[in-house]
Every structure is written in C-alpha cells, then in structure tokens.
Amino acid sequence: MPHELKPEDLGTYRESLLNLQARLRGDLDQMTDEALRRGQPDSSGNLSNVPLHMADVGTENYDQEFTLSLIENEQDTLGQIHEALGRIDAGTYGKCEECEEMIAKPRLQALPYTKHCIKCAREMESRG
Numbered sequence: 001m002p003h004e005l006k007p008e009d010l011g012t013y014r015e016s017l018l019n020l021q022a023r024l025r026g027d028l029d030q031m032t033d034e035a036l037r038r039g040q041p042d043s044s045g046n047l048s049n050v051p052l053h054m055a056d057v058g059t060e061n062y063d064q065e066f067t068l069s070l071i072e073n074e075q076d077t078l079g080q081i082h083e084a085l086g087r088i089d090a091g092t093y094g095k096c097e098e099c100e101e102m103i104a105k106p107r108l109q110a111l112p113y114t115k116h117c118i119k120c121a122r123e124m125e126s127r128g
C-alpha cells in the first residue's frame with residue numbers, strides 16, 4: 001500500500017485538526033457572544049469588537065443572521081473535525097469515503113477534516 005499514511009503524518013494531521021478545533025471553538029464563543037449581545041439592543045456591547053475574519057467581509061453588511069449562519073458553518077466544520085479525529089483513531093483517516101482511494105496529501109494539509117478526495121468532492125459539488 002504505497003499511499004498509506006505514516007504514523008508521523010497522522011500525528012501532524014491530528015495536530016492540525018486539534019489546532020483548528022481550538023480556533024473554531026474560540027471563534028464560536030466570540031460569535032455567539034456577539035449574536036446574543038446584538039439581540040439585546042440596550043446592552044453596552046461594542047460593535048467594533050467583531051472577530052477579525054468578519055471584519056474582512058465588511059462590518060457594514062454583517063447582521064445577526066449572517067453571524068448565525070457563520071456559527072452554523074463552523075459548527076458543521078467542528079463536527080467534521082471530530083469525525084476526522086475519530087477516523088485517525090480508527091485507522092481509516094485519509095481515505096475517501098466515496099471511492100476509498102487515498103486523499104492527496106496537499107488536500108489533507110489544506111482541509112485536514114475532509115472525507116472526500118478532490119475528484120469525488122468535485123463530482124458531488126456538480127451534482128449539487
């Protein structure tokens with residue numbers, strides 16, 4: 001099995017996953033906080049204190065609904081990270097769930113929680 005991931009590779013991916021998980025959890029706390037505060041207009045919340053990546057997309061357009069959809073996305077990603085960590089423990093990490101080929105390393109490095117190879121991901125995207 002030439003594409004088998006080495007234990008040290010798995011360690012690296014596990015570390016990336018844990019880092020990402022910690023970062024997302026921090027973000028979520030912050031965003032949930034913001035969303036809740038925005039739901040209470042009388043509070044003394046400071047609106048300029050939004051997470052950085054939200055400032056990037058323009059604080060002008062950002063509203064509570066947008067924040068909530070971001071929270072949903074991040075919760076979804078956290079779920080996928082959790083599953084990926086489970087696959088590392090189960091020894092199935094790095095395999096495409098669809099075609100069972102090994103997922104290319106650059107893809108795993110960019111998206112350590114992905115469970116599909118680029119080919120299947122594209123196919124699923126075009127199927128909708």
Ligand SMILES: [Zn+2]
Pocket residue numbers: 096097098099100101116117118119120121
């Ligand atoms: Zn695949």
